[in-house]
Amino acid sequence: MTDYDVIVAGAGMVGAAVGYGLAGLNRRVLMLDGSDTDLRAAKANFGLVWAHGKGINDPAYQRLTIQACEAWPEFAARLEEETGMALAYERKGGLHFCLSDADLSARAAQMDVWHAQTPDLAPSAHVLNRDELIRRFPSMRLGAEVAGATLGDLDGQVNPMRLLAAMLAAYLRRGGALRSNHAVTAIHPLPGGGFEVVAGGFRARAERVLIAAGLGSSALGPMVGLDVPLRPLRGQILVTERLAPLLPVPASGLRQTGEGTVMIGVTQEDVGFDLSTTTEGAVRMTRKALRILPDLAKAKLVRQWACLRVMTPDGNPVYASSVSHPGADIATCHSGVTLASFHAGAYAEALASGGLPDSLRIFHHERFNVPKNQ
Known part of the structure; x- marks a missing residue:
């Protein structure tokens, strides 16, 4: 028994x-x-x-991720109905910023490969040059180096x-x-x-x-x-004080939460089981974030922490x-x-x-x- x-x-x-x-x-x-x-x-x-860009050179993982993202709206609605708890889930797309023309061209080529892996699926990621990005999201004040971004239609965010x-x-x-x-x-x-x-x-x-x-x-x-x-991979994250809206949709390594705080990250450090936070990691993350959204220079950082991801080879x-x-x-x-x-x-x-x-x-x-x- x-x-x-x-x-x-x-x-x-x-x-x-x-x-x-x-x-x-x-x-x-x-x-x-x-x-x-x-x-x-x-x-x-x-x-x-997040779906767009995941599973490059691995169509099975790409399909799995797209399948999961497509199921998320119904999954979130059911979970909220069962519990009465607001998940702060939204699917308005997600951005991957590019900080040079060369970077944008390389990202566009990568997205072509990503889409070609699954020709039976409708394209769900788009390349936006700087002008298109500003027209699509006029409230964003972008840094001068931002050449454009890729936008994933299936991407979104939630309070984890x-x-x-x-x-x-x-x-x-x-x-x-x-x-x-x-x-x-x-x-x-x-x-x-x-x-x-x-x-x-x-x-x-x-x-x-x-x-x-x-x-x-x-x-x-x-x-x-x-x-x-399995191996651990350290990821450090920074979070700012609450700010007025400045990032309407989440981005890879940068998102504004429903409470107004901005999360900045995430490092990928192969340091074993070391959970330390480092000045070097904070500097690297903030420098990139400021190149994308210069207005963050006015914000106060209120927390830095690290944890270990679970990684396969x-x-x-x-x-x-x-x-x-x-x-x-x-x-x-x-x-x-x-x-x-x-x-x-x-x-x-x-x-x-x-x-x-x-x-x-x-x-x-x-x-x-x-x-x-x-």
């Missing part, structure tokens, strides 16, 4: 979304989470729901902390069980099928187990034949089922906000049905085991 249908190890962006979806499919779900001091990628989430809180609240409303301060320490396959999951002195049994513990997945995966190579997600321990799965990515609609929808449905679709096979971690000479 088992206590649950599924035990989810991890209640961050990925685990919470999948758990929320499974609970809505009448599955008995237990979510086990660590403490607030754990290495949570959600702490440094920029809050972008409200999103996580809403998914957990909705999960509990749907009958899911959650134990905080219960980081999973062991997963034991049971004779005849199923698993016993250990979290310190707590134990529970389930027919299936999903590992969605971020960087902690590296320790748990091998227990059930899912050894996924190629930067793409991993979705895999264990061959040696049927019923065990792993899901990890660094785009937990963008892919939340997919995790709560199609991915949760696949888990509930007992197996992943063929379309997700390309995201199996065995792709990293190909010999280098092949």
Whole structure:
């Protein structure tokens, strides 16, 4: 006998979304989470729901991201209706600024490649030169170096902390069980099928187990034949005081929140598990931001923090089922906000049905085991 249908190890962006979806499919779900001091990628989430430019040279990831962004309006509306919590989600497009003519030309060529990968999909990104950019967004006061930008129609933004809180609240409303301060320490396959999951002195049994513990997945995966190579990537973020509107839509590395603060980021630093903030990182981020929006020079910075992203060798997600321990799965990515609609929808449905679709096979971690000479 088992206590649950599924035990989810991890209640961050990925685990919470999948758990929320499974609970809505009448599955008995237990979510086990660590403490607030754990290495949570959600702490440094920029809050972008972003498609354009993702998956260059990887059409499968491109399609997955576009699919997730297209599902976001319905996903957000349903979550807000279930919880009464405002997510501050909006989809008005997203910009990638270019700071020279050469940069804009290179970005345009990149978007041509991106669109050519999926010729059956309608183009969702457009190149805007400086004049077109100003006509489209007349309220923006751009720096002299801004040559233009690319605009993604499917892109948007959300308050990431409200999103996580809403998914957990909705999960509990749907009958899911959650134990905080219960980081999973062991997963034991049971004779005849199923698993016993250990979290310190707590134990529970389930027919299936999903590992969605971020960087902690590296320790748990091998227990059930899912050894996924993961590494931390530090991201630093700055936030200003509240300002009058100056950025009408989010941009890559720059967005104004619904409260008026401006978030500036994000660094990509391969420094292991070092969570320090640095002056060098702050200077690099602010210099670029000021080249785009000079009015930010008048703003006060009120906070700087860092967190660790969960990265695979190629930067793409991993979705895999264990061959040696049927019923065990792993899901990890660094785009937990963008892919939340997919995790709560199609991915949760696949888990509930007992197996992943063929379309997700390309995201199996065995792709990293190909010999280098092949």
